[in-house]
Amino acid sequence: MENLGYHFMLPAVVIYFVLACALLGLVFLPEPRAWVASRLGLLAGATRAAVRQSTSRWQRGCDHTSRQAAAAASAGVSWMRRRWPLWSAAVALLLIPPTVVYLLRDRHQPEGYVDLADNPTLVGQLLEGEQLVAPPALPPEVFTTAEVQQSRPLLSSADRKWELLDHDFRQRLLMAFKIMKEQHGYDMALLEGYRSPERQAMLQNMGTHVTHAGPYQSYHQFGLAADCAFYRNGKLVISERDPWAMRGYELYGEVAASLGLTWGGAWKMRDLGHVELRRPGVKPRNQ
Template sequence: MLTSSTLFILLVMAYGLAIIAGGIFVLDSERRQALQNRIQRAGNWMLTMFCGIGDGVQRTSGSTGRMLLESFRRPLVFILHHRLHAAASMGLLALPIILVLFFLSSRSLPGYQEMPQTTDPVVLALLRGEQLAPPPPMPPEAFITPEVAAIRQDLGGASREWLALDADFRQRLLIVFQLMEKKGYPMALLEGYRSPERQTYLASLGPQVTNAGAFQSYHQFGLAADSAFVRNDKLVISEKDPWAMQGYRLYGELAESVGLVWGGRWKMMDFGHVELRRQGTIQRK
């Protein structure tokens, strides 16, 4: 039974022969004859080296060399006389590689996460660097003030545990938080992981809160988070504040630069929401 490594070697050899044959076809008659002469001389030299020295041995090696050259000559003559068929065969050999390269240019392989499309050296360095630490948590009462409750209800029962988030998503979000703070926008996590029961409850409050039921949100998998800004030790959530709106635009830009999806581009805009999408994670309705 052929192993995967043996099959790979055989395929490489087959493609190598196809490439050599294709190279012979594109040569003119003079260069093709010169190549054949070189191959013949190389064959004679190798036979002389391996068959030993002596007249009797040389006669034997000469006979063997002629047999080997004849065995190579016949297929070459056949190929040269059937160029169109050989060219079509090489095209069929090359077709799988061409198709794979074509489809891989526009699609990512299943099972692999999308990598951030950014050339920012700071962002790339952070992504490749050490794991960042979450910012100090705000006191619980900061999330249940009348000003906050008027915009976001039931934040008192929301999870703000950074360790409950997916490790890759957590690192990307912390990078965004760090960059935002350097630009004068310190941020706080409003809600990260969300249990299926809480998701069902929030969906029951109506579409103005969420349209996603249990296991239809990336929150259930630790791949989504809602965040807001901190100004004078207080949460600033509403985009009606010009300072906050400017911050949300910057937040969305930085989040997208590290491969996250920003809710500010949705039809039902959610400026503080970001998520890391993975194929096959959530259930569709």
């Protein structure tokens, strides 16, 4: 290890000695100092000449480019003066179509097309044009089967009178039933519409697995909510474990949203058959 360090140290000492001698020679001997100064002067002169030559070439290139641009601009102006009818007609052809579309954009909509985003109340206006009628009531025994009682214990005593629902909400819900039947092949059934404050309190006392809402904390008390399910082969299908019913709930949520209704299936505690119309001025305390 000592011999290895010696081999590395010797070259470093030699290099240091040479550099020190060269520096002392430049400081104390005029001849080496003059020789180095002359070489540095020659190098600086060559550098300045190269810079001047490059600058001169760049300036000549810029002057040439400027002259070409000026000539092209002059030729263009001259051509436009001689051919003004031609380019004026071309500009007009380009501008006329978008101008016409812009001016007539609100006056020429395809027949039957409506933009709901531009008019939030349009759904209500459309529904007012066709007053839908509630379907016939289902037999009472449909709501008392073992399957129904297991999923909805107190459903037999629920209120299913369509006339107790808010008029606007009733029309939207009936439209949802109509679309589900005609477009998707699902028959819908109203399980519960209006709910009294007393019944709401009774359901709340059964536990949070039934409802979190107390009296006047649900849109049911204002006739603005409904619980619905599917009717197939003479029976109610409520359970989401049925793939056919689950697909129906998904479609029902899409249809309800298109009609301005809020679907309970999108909530953290999902209520797949529930829809409600949230109206300004009606705000349950837990909403």
